[in-house]
Amino acid sequence: MAEFPKPKSMVDQIYISLSNAITSGALEPGCRLVEQELQKDFGVSRAPIREAIRLLEADGLVVVDAYKKKHVRNLTREDLVDNIPVLASLESLAARLAAARITKKQIDELDGINREIQQAFSEGNFAKCAELNFAFHRVFLQVADNKALHRAVRSIVKSTLWLWLASQYYKNSATIPSSIEEHEQILQAFRRKDVHLVESMVREHIENVLERFLKQSKFDTEGIYLFGGTKGQPRLASPEN
Amino acid sequence: MAEFPKPKSMVDQIYISLSNAITSGALEPGCRLVEQELQKDFGVSRAPIREAIRLLEADGLVVVDAYKKKHVRNLTREDLVDNIPVLASLESLAARLAAARITKKQIDELDGINREIQQAFSEGNFAKCAELNFAFHRVFLQVADNKALHRAVRSIVKSTLWLWLASQYYKNSATIPSSIEEHEQILQAFRRKDVHLVESMVREHIENVLERFLKQSKFDTEGIYLFGGTKGQPRLASPEN
DNA sequence: CCTTGACTGGTTGTCGACAATCAACATATA
């Protein structure tokens, strides 16, 4: 029997669309989410849209102001700084758990991804680098095989680091070689099955990556991260798919 | 000007009520959440109830089965096991951050709470012990002063460890003295400002606490945690407040 | 000039009703 992709509910689809629109920067931080407009954009009634927005709110991607208007969340420098040690802790835990059970094949897979990053970098394809970077970290999250951990990491990445993804594309290319080098060292530690070394290296790697990013980021006077485009005006989420 | 408690929205109130009902065990794991019934219980229409349930779903307190019916989540032994290292990592991070900035006054506050736990234990008031235990850990989460961390811990505690709270009340009393002792040692490490020691002690403490609990917990043949009452039948959340 | 109150347009909150789906039972057909 052929496998069909299970049809997703209206709410899920809207949630995913909006989620992508926010994390990709198509909907800029601070811009409003008006139910009536989204209703027209998606061609559905307000109920499923409200539910989708509530989910985004729970994720921290959307905030509600004093007068209950919904906005795409603005991230401050402090938000980013706060997230650094948390993500570093979680990823290093993932590394520790993964180190105890990783197979040769999986190490080779990591190695392959790292080579692909190098390749993409030499071709100037920085977007692909960012993508592969996420893939690299996803692998040992999977190897760690801990649902609670997976969930926690995803929550952090989703709620706060989406702007990292969005900016990586066009400006952080200078930091990529360091990442590749650190990945290589982590791989060697995995090969040696040195659990403690892996753990501390991943912690440092994550801290390095985020701090490098932090240095290169621009914040306005209120400490709010700025995207490239004009601010404040709501832009549509193109209902892809 | 006197400070008024800001009135909460319908959805928030329903969310809190249901959340409490689940974490307290009033709504047992596996039991269904039927919108029509809740509609009657709360005396509102289905829209806000649906949104509240969606939030519970995002929290992991409610799951949707293959036929879209909503159930209070059943926790397996694996869920608990997965959460142990994650919470241990996060709390030890909190301890590390807190150790760097904790004041004498705050250490005394922790000391006071620990004494209160001891007092409550000697009076046989185990529910109060559980409550104070949470308070103890809340303090250094606050001292750590990291929103991302706070959020991550809260998410873990809320999504999975609610049953710990629910069971602590009536059976885990034997583990309390060990907790008190470990708290005491952590306090001494704080006083010495020994960051590394605090960090490792808190990690071990959390692992100990959860593992002690795990040993004393009962799971049925499918690994599903059992509460005291009858199973399967939905019970009402008393709309407190 | 300042305050107050009424009106307006825009937005979110809530509701009742209908459509779609599914489990369970009943019925028909071989």
Next chain:
DNA sequence: TATATGTTGATTGTCGACAACCAGTCAAGG
């Protein structure tokens, strides 16, 4: 009897409409 096909009741998904609320404007009154 065994399988296939309606039918029913329960439950969730979606919708359009109305109520509540707020910012902004404007006019009346002091």
